[in-house]
Amino acid sequence: xxxxxxxxxxxxxxxxxxxxxxxxxxxxxxxxxxxxxxxxxxxxxxxxxxxxxxxxxxxxxxxxxxxxxxxxxxxxxxxxxxxxxxxxxxxxxxxxxxxxxxxxxxxxxxxxxxxxxxxxxxxxxxxxxxxxxxxxxxxxxxxxxxxxxxxxxxxxxxxxxxxxxxxxxxxxxxxxxxxxxxxxxxxxxxxxxxxxxxxxxxx
Numbered sequence: 001x002x003x004x005x006x007x008x009x010x011x012x013x014x015x016x017x018x019x020x021x022x023x024x025x026x027x028x029x030x031x032x033x034x035x036x037x038x039x040x041x042x043x044x045x046x047x048x049x050x051x052x053x054x055x056x057x058x059x060x061x062x063x064x065x066x067x068x069x070x071x072x073x074x075x076x077x078x079x080x081x082x083x084x085x086x087x088x089x090x091x092x093x094x095x096x097x098x099x100x101x102x103x104x105x106x107x108x109x110x111x112x113x114x115x116x117x118x119x120x121x122x123x124x125x126x127x128x129x130x131x132x133x134x135x136x137x138x139x140x141x142x143x144x145x146x147x148x149x150x151x152x153x154x155x156x157x158x159x160x161x162x163x164x165x166x167x168x169x170x171x172x173x174x175x176x177x178x179x180x181x182x183x184x185x186x187x188x189x190x191x192x193x194x195x196x197x198x199x200x201x202x203x
Contacts (some may be wrong), residue, residue, distance in 0.1 A: 005161065009054035010099040012119035018167060020176035024123050025163035026056055026100065029141070029156060033057040034080055036152045037145065038088035041095060049144040050154050052098045058125075059085055059103030061151025064140065072140040074157065078130030079104035082111075082122065090114040106168050106177030116173030123165035136162045 004018055008028030018024070031050050040046040062077035082103030085092070089107065092098070093114035101111070101122045111122055125133060137157045144154040168176045 006100065008056055011054065015119060015121060015171040018121065018170055020167050020170045020174040022167045024165040024167055025161040026159055026165065027161060030056040030058050030159055030162060031154050031156045032060045032062060033154055034059055034061055034152055035084055036148050037154055038085050038092055042088045042091045048096060050156055052096050054097060054099050056100035056102065057098050062155060064150055064155065072143060074134040074137040074140055076130040077133045077137065079125045081105050082107050086110055093118050093120050102165055106175065112169050112173045112175045115169045115171055119171050121167055121171060122169040124168050125165055136160060
């Protein structure tokens with residue numbers, strides 16, 4: 001699989017040639033953004049306090065150490081299940097112009113449509129690497145909507161080669177997890193047929 005390094009701000013042209021299943025690393029900035037932030041924007045019409053146009057968001061509720069005087073340290077940043085944001089993601093991408101969405105697990109048709117219509121990617125950070133992800137955060141530059149609590153705060157981080165990120169949906173709307181599911185089901189039927197032949201023979 002191909003490896004790509006993207007640097008924010010990300011332009012549509014930067015996504016050319018990147019396909020579902022490729023490996024991405026991110027330089028620049030990424031902002032954690034979960035359920036409540038999506039709901040505030042899409043359902044309540046509240047503008048995000050961070051400009052993520054041509055930027056990146058991370059579906060995550062991190063553990064952060066507060067050193068005072070607006071100085072923070074990222075301790076752990078494990079991705080949140082992205083499918084929780086599926087019902088909001090089309091409008092979120094449309095309104096914010098975000099280019100890179102990172103989370104855990106795949107997303108559905110609305111996110112795939114958003115990636116295709118507006119030029120964006122959804123990527124997966126491999127599970128079980130929350131502490132590794134934290135080491136790739138060079139600095140937390142700002143924290144917005146802190147009244148929501150640590151998991152839902154929008155933490156804007158400067159990152160260096162943040163990844164590996166597996167592209168689950170590319171800018172053409174190809175959905176890696178859904179495509180693999182189709183392949184798996186097709187192979188499963190072939191294998192089952194072969195098993196049934198042998199079972200029949202044994203009888």
